[in-house]
Amino acid sequence: MPAKSLAEFIAAYKEEDVTSEAFELENDRLLEIRLNGSVWAKAGAMVARTGQVKFTRQGLLEQGLGNLLKKAVSGEGMVLMKVEGQGRVYLADAGKKITLLRLDGETIFANGNDVLALETGIDNQITMMKRVAGMMSGGLFNVRLSGKGIVAITSHYDPLILKVSAATGPVFTDPNATVAWSGTLQPEIATDISLKTFVGRGSGESIQMKFAGEGWVVVQPYEETYMQAGQS
Template identity: 45%
Template sequence: MQTTLGQFNETQSTDAFALQNSKLLKVSLNQVTVQAKLGSMVAYQGDVTFEHAGSGGLGRMLKKAVTGEGTQLMKVTGSGEVFLAVQAQDIHLIYLENDMITVNGPNLLAFDTGIDWDIRRVEGASSMMGGGLYNLALKGTGWVAILSDGPPVLLNVAAAPTFADAQAAITWSSGVSTGIRTDFKMKNLIGRGSGETVQMSFQGQGWVLVQPSEGRITADVTQQSSSGGGLGSLLNG
């Protein structure tokens, strides 16, 4: 048989996390145990087990209940390989070495057991908006895979005053502090769902990754929420 399918052969990378392509993540479970976005498995080979990841303790369960931020996670264990993807969105890998990044919850795809997580509030957000703005802080040593709706841009925060839409800023490094831009009229926030009315500021030494979209991931989360999933039931434990 003659085909043109050879270009799609499985990658033979020996890394625990490897990009099969820009939209598909391969995880070798012989090396790691993984927590991944619920529903992100598209294929696996070998002896693989999937179970609810839980909230990781009472404190984080209470934060989940109060903030409603993050994403539902599943724990993936076993031997073999699992392939993860979410609606053909772009996937990016970050390896932390006793470091921390902050991730917009819907943009988190997977991380390994060397990474701990917590829920953090954006400084200044609660006084501007009901409930505030919350994200996931990931800290430790290991791999993190994040999603972007299209090819993102990596901005050097130290180079100039930096601002981004709250839904478009998907992750930033540990040397960056955040806030809410307040030099626009409060009435623009009332009754508006667009991220364009909620601008985050970034300063310090580090970077922020900004996706070219504020719509698809947000829309997906809204649909999940209406069917019993999404932000409202994040990390149920």
């Protein structure tokens, strides 16, 4: 590919407004937020901004007692920051692909690590699944998202949506590859004893998420590893 002139470089990659929405993808890895009020964003996700913008880490009162207790039990949590003011804010997360979802009173669940940003009309509540405590060494925690507004979720590469139905039977996924699922599903943790017997395999595919009922689940072609809160 021949070298670009400066004019060609600027023309190819300059910021452009395609819609009038508050959330707009500049490309599939970079989210622009046209800020006029406040939104919630993943802490540390800002890569650039313009205008008068204030960032405040989510306070204890804003997290709610239920979320605080669940974070204390799990040792984990989705760390959000409130972004307030007027201007433009650009967010990204380790080069992951970004998908914008519009909720109109619906409910979805997402891996907390895969939530990049959400409008203030979206309620977020940390959820805990049965039998998770003591079984996972990674950062498996999930967030219930409901209300009206836009949510930005991330995935490594293009996500795959699998339909879950009573006719086809349950779907099993690797927790570290599971991004989100419909609010109609209540996953359970399943273990595969035969896979546990492999030398050097004490986790991974031996622990799976089981989805049964009617709905859908989103997976990514990547097994993500996490750190517990407080680790670096």
